[in-house]
Amino acid sequence: MEKAFFETSKMLGDANKIIIPRLSKWMFDNRQITYDEDVMKTILTTLTTPGRDRSGSFASSSAGKCQRAQIYAYLGLDQNPITDINVLNMFNDGHWRHMRLQANLLQAGIIDDIELSLNWEAKRSKGSVDAVGTIPDDHPQVLWRGKQFGLEIKGAASMKASKILMNGPDVYREQVDRYFLSGGFDFFSILVEDRNFLGWTEFVYQADPVRIQKQRDELDDLNWYVDNEVIPDRIPECRNQSGEMWRACPFGGKGGICARTNRWRDAA
Numbered sequence: 001m002e003k004a005f006f007e008t009s010k011m012l013g014d015a016n017k018i019i020i021p022r023l024s025k026w027m028f029d030n031r032q033i034t035y036d037e038d039v040m041k042t043i044l045t046t047l048t049t050p051g052r053d054r055s056g057s058f059a060s061s062s063a064g065k066c067q068r069a070q071i072y073a074y075l076g077l078d079q080n081p082i083t084d085i086n087v088l089n090m091f092n093d094g095h096w097r098h099m100r101l102q103a104n105l106l107q108a109g110i111i112d113d114i115e116l117s118l119n120w121e122a123k124r125s126k127g128s129v130d131a132v133g134t135i136p137d138d139h140p141q142v143l144w145r146g147k148q149f150g151l152e153i154k155g156a157a158s159m160k161a162s163k164i165l166m167n168g169p170d171v172y173r174e175q176v177d178r179y180f181l182s183g184g185f186d187f188f189s190i191l192v193e194d195r196n197f198l199g200w201t202e203f204v205y206q207a208d209p210v211r212i213q214k215q216r217d218e219l220d221d222l223n224w225y226v227d228n229e230v231i232p233d234r235i236p237e238c239r240n241q242s243g244e245m246w247r248a249c250p251f252g253g254k255g256g257i258c259a260r261t262n263r264w265r266d267a268a
């Protein structure tokens, strides 16, 4: 079902996209972009707003990831420090990629707003959608017209971007499913920019009740761990305290909290 939708989506090309056709046309029509003051004010607000404290909530961007890591993040436990300037630079580059695309999309009138908070206190869920908009009345898909969409912007190195182009953006789907659950969108677009060549790939999804239920279940699990003060088990990939996941996780590795703490009272 999922595969079939993806194949159909590829065959339909631009008719199945929300962002790329309009943004491309707008950029050809506006080779020297001048931004309106209200667009810049919106971007300035983003630039000058400190990142939120992620403890005490479950971030939508972590949907589908290791539940033990999500509980550690909920508890606000120390993450392994980043010691590589290239990694810090990559994060900073991603931050500006978002603002460049958000500014252009606002100026082009393709989106209505950016950084929409989707907080769901009863489920301790927090998230912020990169952008929201309304599908225009001249969209080739007649049934899509007038519907609300959310947008997630991603940057990917060329090799990863090529894989996503071939096989779809599975790696980002659970985050989007969480947004469908907490935001009630009709459609969601994932726009991937190749970090090396700056090409775009776009995938548009409709809400899928089965996938949304999986997110509801995951949030229920995470809330159960908090209510019962239980630290979830390590995922199978990390049971031997070795491997790629173990090393890449901000709570993993030899000195990481995952190696040291199994009990809530030691962690909290």
Ligand code: SF4
Pocket (backbone or CB within 6 Å): 066, 067, 068, 069, 233, 234, 235, 238, 245, 246, 249, 250, 251, 252, 253, 258
């Ligand atoms: S190291 Fe592995 S098991 Fe531990 S929190 Fe990270 S992903 Fe989960």
